[in-house]
Amino acid sequence: MTLRPLLLSAMTIAILAACQREAAAPAPAPQTPETAAATPASSHAFDPAIRSEDFAELVKTLASDEFEGRAPGSAGEDKTVEYIKAQFERIGLKPGNGDSFFQTVPMTETTADESTTLKIDANGKPYELKFGTDMVIGTRTGNSEVKIDDSELVFVGYGVNAPELDWNDYEGLDVEGKTVVMLVNDPGFHGKDESLFEGKRMTYYGRWTYKFEEAARQGAAAAIIVHDTDGASYGWDVVKGSWSGAQFDLRAADDPAPRLPAQGWITADVAKKLFADAGLDLAEQYKAAGKRGFKSVPLNAKLSLDLKSKVSEKQSRNVVGVLPGSQRPDEAIVYMAHWDHLGKHDDEPGDNIYNGAVDNATGVAGIIEVAGAFAAQEPKPERSVVFLAVTLEESGLLGSKYYVAHPAFPLDKTVGVVNIDAMSVAGKSRDMTVVGFGSSELEDVLKPIAQQQGRSLHAETHPESGSFFRSDHFNFAKAGVPALYVDGGHDLVDGGKAAGEAAGKDYGDKRYHKPADEYDAATWKLDGTMQDLDVAYQVGRELAGSDRWPNWYEGNAFKAARDQMMQGKPAPQ
Structure with missing residues (x-):
């Protein structure tokens, strides 16, 4: 789910959370009817119609x-x-x-010790980054301890390898044993270059999940994303909240793709200091990373980490019903x-x-x-x-x-x-949002149905x-x-587009991924x-x-x- 000055339902909101990990022990047995939680009673009389x-x-x-x-x-x-x-x-x-009705999903639960610090040595200047305040970090390996000593930091721009788009931020670079530092979103986003990738629309290459996946394929020891609210479409409080506490992943046996020993985010302020210590201006590096021909830049810094986590094998459940x-x-x-x-x-x-x-x-x-x-x-x-x-x-x-x-x-x-x-939950609208508008012929089925309600379709x-x-x-x-x-939709019957934008922003700022997301x-x-x-x-x-x-x-x-x-x-x- 996501947040931004957004769609009025803050719909997209997704996935900001997971340091995922491997299995070591069998998952617990599924609950029996005797051990399952009692279903909360309800005296409500449901009607078959949508009400x-x-x-x-x-x-x-x-x-x-x-x-x-x-x-x-x-x-x-x-x-x-x-x-x-x-x-x-x-x-x-x-x-x-x-x-x-249940489909068991084996999973690994990993909870990082939030007293963990990232130790940085930048040009002989040692300092520590605190969990939650300066950075978040986790592991998907399923290991209860991950140690990284003096791993060289290298800036790899947006961390994208897209041969079909003639773009490779890792070209000529061996990152084995190194920690890659990268920007969120697509090349061209921060420089507003509509000629790169899909212009304003984020591609999968812009997602933080892809960036960690690619860093793992490249053999990095760790990967760090520089947070910025516009590029991520959410603030640091969302990153902190989503990466704190228990994190879940499929077992490696069910998802054998490469995994990084450690991955996480740093705040924009930390990034400015890190780049300045390397004699670099972060704003200038944003510009350079958004241009073709970008070459990776050593940061003249080393990272050390002793990450301890509680790891346990558990299971969760999908619920599947069929008519x-x-x-x-x-x-x-x-x-x-x-x-x-x-x-x-x-x-x-x-x-x-x-x-x-x-x-x-x-x-x-x-x-x-x-x-x-x-x-x-x-x-x-x-x-x-x-x-x-x-x-x-x-x-x-x-x-x-x-x-x-x-x-x-x-x-x-x-x-x-x-x-x-x-x-x-903002009221009737004159339009309807199709996320990824222009993708499939399902929209041909949708369009006349929406038109019967007097509504038009548009992209997010x-x-x-x-x-x-x-x-x-x-x-x-x-x-x-x-x-x-x-x-x-975005164009509300009561208040128009301004009201739709305001409703989305209000939800994103005050309730998205916060305790305040309650029924009202x-x-x-x-x-x-x-x-x-x-x-x-x-x-x-x-x-x-x-x-x-x-x-x-x-x-x-x-x-x-x-x-x-x-x-x-x-x-x-």
Whole structure:
């Protein structure tokens, strides 16, 4: 999820969290019915139709203090997944993972010792960086201790290796044993050079996740990203909050890509000092890194680290329910939302429960409401409809990544995906946001439905935030399955675009990834939320009642994967 002067629902918000790690011991056994948390009782009478009263009841429950911020592996998870399962059963869905509603996702939990310091020696000037104040650091290795001694620091610009774009910040550089320092976002972003990459719209190369992945492929000992609010689209408080406490990852056996021994961020102020000690001006290096032909720059500094972490093997759960199709039950449309959030931070004074009402109790409530509408509709859907509540989104889209590797329906039988993440609660709008607008033929299904509500479609208002890569649909997209990520509009009926921008900024500044993200009956305007859910439902209804197989548009990077998986099958209608 992300934040910025943003989309009014702060929808995109994604993934700022995960130092992920490997497995060493078997995951604990799944809970039995005897040990599972009791499902919170509710006297609320649900209606099969999509209703704001039902939606509000679902959000209030999922975002209540009783659920403790829905952290994976916690008592809050137990309550959450049992509650979602109970709602699926109430609606009449069938178990989506064999005879179970749960899909176990093995994970490793790593909690860094926050007394850890980064020791820097810059041109003979030693100093220490403090966790949270100056930097955050973690490991994905699964090791309880990571030691790095006198690793040379080298500035690698944006840390991008994109041969198809004739760009390689690592060209001619051997970083084995070294620590790479790099900038967030894409080359050209800070210099506003529209000729580089996709101009203002962030590509996957701009995401911090990619930068750490590439540094690992290059063999670096550690990687550090320089934080800036514009480039990241969130402030340092979000970085600090997301990298503090328990961090989660898939086991190495389930995700064997290279992993860095240590990775993290430093503040802009620390970066200025680090570069100044090397005789460099950080502002000038921003300019240089955004130009073709950039060459890496030694920082004449060394980094030492003794990082101790608590590591344990655990498991989390996706919740999967299916409404079987009446005529082509082997073909499926997937509705998806992530149930997890940031949990309870016991070391913080005051309100320390990160309730995640907008992010993403709204999305889970949304797919439950859509499921009820599908179950009640006549005629019944011809294709199956899957309702997937995934875990570990806040830790790097891990639950959806695991599902894509172990799907309930084969990916070549998955017609498309509708993702709901952090719904707008700002009221009705004259438009509708499609994150990654112009990507797939699912938009051809969406457009006339939105037009029936008098709404136009457009891209996210802040494409520099990289929203398309920050929510769970991205794992389906990488695998080739067409995916649609829709959100509320920006042009509000009550107040226009200025009100939409203000609502997004207010959420981003005050509530996103903070304890204040709570259900608020006094300020939430759910009439627009119901409009958005109706659109999402109608898209799936159209697909479930037809033989259409939407694809990615020509020229889209994911089309080749879809074409390959559909090779040899009858031509879609």
